[in-house]
Amino acid sequence: AEDTGVRVELAEEDDGKKASIALKLWVEDHKKLKGKYKESGAIEFTFDLEKEVPEVVAQEMVESGLFHESDGKTVGKSIRDRVALIKWRRERTVSAAA
């Protein structure tokens, strides 16, 4: 995945079954962000792999004051990349089991 300066990782072990999973997001390189970033730390949140859209969650972070409006897309892309990886891993596990 592209290095967006924003890192997203699992905040819990993926059991491969739950639709809603805990993720943790933090800024690794604030120079890659357009807006001024206030050092706030890692943001933990739950994400529904089946129903939710990464860009919508990113927009909620912007509206909550965690990121500047101009960085919403970057945050959304970072979440999308991680979600795609989680889904890919799950599919691979299912294929391997079959």
Add this chain to the structure above:
Amino acid sequence: SATAQVVHSAGRRFIVSPVPEARLKEQ
């Protein structure tokens, strides 16, 4: 506490906590 909770109007909860130093990329 260093942990803060930010609740969005849509009801989503964001929990903000310090990032461990070891996980930060070296600049």
